[in-house]
Amino acid sequence: MSGVTLRRGEPNEHVAEIVLDRPEALNALSTAMARELAAVCARVAGDPGIRAVVLSAEGERAFCVGADLKERNAMSDEEIMAQRPVLRAAFGGVLNLPQPVIAAVHGYALGGGCELALSCDLIVADGSAVFGLPEVTVGLVPGGGGTQLATRRLGAGRAADLVLTGRRLGIEEAEAYGLVDRKVPAGSARAEALTIAATIAGNSPVAVRAAKRAMRLGAGTGSLDAALDIEENAWRTAVLSPDRREGIAAFNEKRTPDWPG
Numbered sequence: 654m655s656g657v658t659l660r661r662g663e664p665n666e667h668v669a670e671i672v673l674d675r676p677e678a679l680n681a682l683s684t685a686m687a688r689e690l691a692a693v694c695a696r697v698a699g700d701p702g703i704r705a706v707v708l709s710a711e712g713e714r715a716f717c718v719g720a721d722l723k724e725r726n727a728m729s730d731e732e733i734m735a736q737r738p739v740l741r742a743a744f745g746g747v748l749n750l751p752q753p754v755i756a757a758v759h760g761y762a763l764g765g766g767c768e769l770a771l772s773c774d775l776i777v778a779d780g781s782a783v784f785g786l787p788e789v790t791v792g793l794v795p796g797g798g799g800t801q802l803a804t805r806r807l808g809a810g811r812a813a814d815l816v817l818t819g820r821r822l823g824i825e826e827a828e829a830y831g832l833v834d835r836k837v838p839a840g841s842a843r844a845e846a847l848t849i850a851a852t853i854a855g856n857s858p859v860a861v862r863a864a865k866r867a868m869r870l871g872a873g874t875g876s877l878d879a880a881l882d883i884e885e886n887a888w889r890t891a892v893l894s895p896d897r898r899e900g901i902a903a904f905n906e907k908r909t910p911d912w913p914g
Contacts, residue, residue, distance in 0.1 A: 719764025
């Protein structure tokens with residue numbers, strides 16, 4: 654069993670749920686699981702019927718505890734280096750999804766698990782959630798985007814606090830840091846994430862994808878003027894689309910839009 658499941662249609666046909674499904678290992682990312690995650694993300698990215706994605710996990714104890722260090726302990730240096738592109742493809746698969754992605758986090762989200770959450774657009778977490786980037790405590794550097802994504806989300810100082818100490822954040826501190834976007838009662842992170850995904854899926858898919866692309870590209874641009882040019886391109890993509898015509902017509906006719914996409 655590779656450890657990744659794809660679900661469709663809850664709460665509506667335009668929402669997909671990617672499930673980390675290796676609870677017996679606290680959803681640790683093995684090579685096989687990473688390969689399957691990349692493949693599932695590629696399928697989702699290429700499906701125009703999917704407008705929003707939830708990344709969730711099976712089991713009560715963990716979202717994901719990161720790379721499978723038991724597997725890695727038996728690897729040679731050459732095998733670890735050969736595994737590297739497989740892991741990068743898995744993290745990149747989540748990060749580069751064109752649809753908005755909501756992480757539904759419960760329990761441990763450590764190392765690569767924290768990085769998977771950081772790769773999403775929104776993070777919903779319940780009271781059991783524990784976040785951390787402990788790689789330096791085992792002689793590693795975060796390699797799933799952690800050094801860069803944490804800096805962009807949290808700022809340089811707070812990112813350094815997490816990355817260089819390897820310490821863990823409980824839900825209250827994670828929320829105060831800005832690591833968590835929505836804190837929810839225990840056991841309800843998945844339901845809340847699916848509700849958010851359904852709301853997003855009800856909006857124009859052309860506009861939503863263009864807006865996400867503008868935010869992602871603009872965040873990496875040093876100049877505000879250049880970032881505003883990126884926004885201009887996103888606006889033009891939406892305003893010249895059939896979705897814009899349908900959205901304005903539906904508003905004036907007081908009905909739900911039937912998005913052409």
